Amino acid sequence: MTAEPVVHIHPDADVLTAAAARRLIGRLDIAQKQHGTASVVLTGGTLGINMLRAVAADPSRSDVDWKRVDFWWGDERFVAKDSPDRNELQARKALLDLLDVDEARVHPFGSTDDFESPQAAAEAYASELRRAAAGETNDGGGNLAVPRFDVLLLGMGPDGHIASLFPDMAGIREQQLAAVGVEDSPKPPPQRVSLTLPVINSAEEIWFVVAGEDKACAAGLALAGATEVQVPAAGARGRHETLWLLDQAAAGQLPDALRAAGETF
Numbered sequence: 001m002t003a004e005p006v007v008h009i010h011p012d013a014d015v016l017t018a019a020a021a022r023r024l025i026g027r028l029d030i031a032q033k034q035h036g037t038a039s040v041v042l043t044g045g046t047l048g049i050n051m052l053r054a055v056a057a058d059p060s061r062s063d064v065d066w067k068r069v070d071f072w073w074g075d076e077r078f079v080a081k082d083s084p085d086r087n088e089l090q091a092r093k094a095l096l097d098l099l100d101v102d103e104a105r106v107h108p109f110g111s112t113d114d115f116e117s118p119q120a121a122a123e124a125y126a127s128e129l130r131r132a133a134a135g136e137t138n139d140g141g142g143n144l145a146v147p148r149f150d151v152l153l154l155g156m157g158p159d160g161h162i163a164s165l166f167p168d169m170a171g172i173r174e175q176q177l178a179a180v181g182v183e184d185s186p187k188p189p190p191q192r193v194s195l196t197l198p199v200i201n202s203a204e205e206i207w208f209v210v211a212g213e214d215k216a217c218a219a220g221l222a223l224a225g226a227t228e229v230q231v232p233a234a235g236a237r238g239r240h241e242t243l244w245l246l247d248q249a250a251a252g253q254l255p256d257a258l259r260a261a262g263e264t265f
């Protein structure tokens with residue numbers, strides 16, 4: 001089962017990140033009430049990190065018991081652990097360092113400090129996913145063993161890339177592995193590690209958080225039926241919800257029917 005995209009349009013990037021942050025807090029609270037724990041897959045990128053800052057600033061963040069939240073990442077730049085390029089480091093500074101988290105539930109990708117290649121870091125992440133999946137029944141990843149992801153956040157590049165899956169490259173075509181190493185990312189830094197599309201699509205809910213005119217063309221193509229190889233964002237579908245949280249500028253080239261059906265906030 002996969003969910004058709006639903007579009008929410010916000011006036012600007014600040015309103016969008018504040019609304020997405022409030023929504024995430026509410027969703028994690030519900031997940032904890034249902035399952036005892038909650039899990040979120042974080043994204044890097046401008047909006048992804050600004051959204052985490054907005055979670056930190058939201059007074060309702062105390063609704064969530066952050067010690068019972070698992071934090072995963074959709075992708076990582078394969079650089080040194082203390083590099084400012086690391087999605088993990090940016091997320092820690094924006095949010096995790098301000099919360100009382102259980103470090104055993106924080107699952108960053110490995111860095112160049114620990115692994116010789118992005119492929120080795122990807123294999124290790126797949127093993128960590130398998131370990132976390134043990135004891136959970138989640139068949140969403142097909143033959144890939146993955147834990148339950150309550151919410152998976154995605155930014156999107158102007159080329160339509162999601163996580164570190166780029167148009168017309170090997171990563172977006174990968175169906176057998178849970179995570180892949182990337183050697184030649186068109187966006188620097190060139191070496192990266194990423195979840196694959198089947199694992200992304202095993203999430204209960206996928207939320208795109210996208211702002212800016214430079215993203216409008218890719219958003220329009222993704223929602224108008226482009227293939228995932230052309231526009232990787234087109235292939236991401238949550239099991240129960242696929243939400244496109246956009247600002248007005250990013251929504252500028254949506255198909256008319258979707259724009260009309262989209263909720264404006």
Ligand SMILES: O=C1O[C@H](COP(=O)(O)O)[C@@H](O)[C@H](O)[C@H]1O
Nearest residue numbers: 043044045046047155156157163
């Ligand atoms: O490099 C990356 O870029 C994308 C999009 O970032 P943005 O700054 O254009 O919003 C992001 O989703 C990904 O996690 C990150 O590694």
